[in-house]
Amino acid sequence: MVNLQVASFKSQPKIIEIVERKGIGHPDTICDSIVEKISIELAKYYLKKFGEILHYNIDKALLAAGEAENKFGGGKIIKPMLFVIGDRATSSVESEEVPINEIVENCVYSWFKDNMRFVEKEYIKIQNEIKKGSQALQQIFKEKKRFFPANDTSALVGYAPLTKLENAVYKLERFINSSEFKAKYPETGEDVKIMGLRENDNYNFTIAIAFVDRFIDSEENYFKKKEEIKTEIENYLKNEIGLNGNILLNTLDERGKGEDGCYLTVTGTCAESADSGEVGRGNRVNGLICLNRPAGSEAAAGKNVVSHVGKIYNILAFKIANEIYDTIKKENYVWLLSQIGKPINEPVAISVEVNNLEESDKKEIEEIVNKNFENIDKFIEDLINSKYKVA
Numbered sequence: 273m274v275n276l277q278v279a280s281f282k283s284q285p286k287i288i289e290i291v292e293r294k295g296i297g298h299p300d301t302i303c304d305s306i307v308e309k310i311s312i313e314l315a316k317y318y319l320k321k322f323g324e325i326l327h328y329n330i331d332k333a334l335l336a337a338g339e340a341e342n343k344f345g346g347g348k349i350i351k352p353m354l355f356v357i358g359d360r361a362t363s364s365v366e367s368e369e370v371p372i373n374e375i376v377e378n379c380v381y382s383w384f385k386d387n388m389r390f391v392e393k394e395y396i397k398i399q400n401e402i403k404k405g406s407q408a409l410q411q412i413f414k415e416k417k418r419f420f421p422a423n424d425t426s427a428l429v430g431y432a433p434l435t436k437l438e439n440a441v442y443k444l445e446r447f448i449n450s451s452e453f454k455a456k457y458p459e460t461g462e463d464v465k466i467m468g469l470r471e472n473d474n475y476n477f478t479i480a481i482a483f484v485d486r487f488i489d490s491e492e493n494y495f496k497k498k499e500e501i502k503t504e505i506e507n508y509l510k511n512e513i514g515l516n517g518n519i520l521l522n523t524l525d526e527r528g529k530g531e532d533g534c535y536l537t538v539t540g541t542c543a544e545s546a547d548s549g550e551v552g553r554g555n556r557v558n559g560l561i562c563l564n565r566p567a568g569s570e571a572a573a574g575k576n577v578v579s580h581v582g583k584i585y586n587i588l589a590f591k592i593a594n595e596i597y598d599t600i601k602k603e604n605y606v607w608l609l610s611q612i613g614k615p616i617n618e619p620v621a622i623s624v625e626v627n628n629l630e631e632s633d634k635k636e637i638e639e640i641v642n643k644n645f646e647n648i649d650k651f652i653e654d655l656i657n658s659k660y661k662v663a
Contacts, residue, residue, distance in 0.1 A: 276622045276641055280629030289470040291441045292561040295449050297462025297541040299549025303333045304663035307551055307574030310379045315577050315656050328361035331574030333551045340545040342536040346486035349395050353543050358401030376400050390539045419617045420579040422610040428568035430589030431605045432597035440513050441468040447508050459487035461540025475517030485536040494534045557587050557662050572662040577655045581610035587660045595640050603627040617648045
């Protein structure tokens with residue numbers, strides 16, 4: 273039995289709710305997605321080569337913007353983006369070297385190839401600053417136990433269900449970055465950012481979409497396509513999501529300024545010249561940045577899959593919250609607190625708060641929580657197999 277506290281709260285309707293999502297081509301999401309890919313591939317390499325996952329944390333990275341010249345009909349990249357990664361990883365076992373640099377490069381280039389239609393290999397430079405880990409943290413991995421000790425003291429929180437606004441923001445971005453949408457509107461880049469605002473029952477969505485300049489031959493053409501895309505998004509919001517809301521698209525645009533008054537890119541991401549990215553500044557593990565919700569103290573992307581509670585508890589808190597909601601159909605929050613050195617299946621504290629908790633709910637909540645911690649090793653296997661996304 274884990275250290276579990278269950279309490280009740282009464283949900284109060286919020287006058288204002290704000291929710292953000294950064295799409296796959298946003299510089300922050302790019303960083304989160306790539307370090308997570310490196311983390312998983314490194315874990316798989318350790319397992320295949322040495323039969324166990326060794327010490328690493330790959331959760332510090334920066335995507336420094338390059339330079340580009342945007343032109344109607346197609347611009348050019350002047351200076352490539354720079355992906356800088358620096359953290360810690362086991363680089364050798366006895367005389368066996370781990371090809372960390374090769375793994376990093378393969379992950380970076382393959383991620384862009386798989387997710388960004390117009391980013392060529394020469395548009396990206398890589399600076400690998402991964403070093404050996406500290407002796408104290410490496411020691412954790414020498415203890416041959418079923419459950420590793422936590423390598424950090426961290427507090428994480430998950431919640432369920434999503435609100436109407438949260439659900440709408442998430443679905444809108446996925447719609448705009450869907451293969452069907454890109455086939456119909458190839459001029460829309462993967463760099464999509466949505467800021468949703470609900471004031472009482474009024475919904476507003478400010479959306480930024482990086483347009484790909486090779487598909488735009490004039491300022492008139494840009495604004496015509498922008499209006500078509502705006503209408504398409506409005507129809508999806510109303511007919512598929514079931515909300516009436518105001519869509520504002522690329523609000524910095526200004527007619528009469530040519531290329532300077534349009535949101536144009538060569539590659540479909542502003543990371544080519546306008547904005548840099550960093551791990552941990554993007555979406556939470558549920559794919560959203562919800563300003564009215566509590567947030568944990570860690571970003572999950574890139575962290576070790578077997579010992580870093582910043583990844584394990586972060587995702588697990590949302591998993592437990594969703595299972596509780598699926599079972600008792602009530603809004604809930606799940607807080608998990610770890611302590612460095614304590615086994616990951618033994619959190620220092622678990623707190624579950626449920627909207628209008630009834631006595632009959634407690635047993636089901638306890639069963640859900642205990643089952644998850646009893647089977648946390650299976651959950652870790654799912655993390656290694658990329659069952660859960662972190663961006």
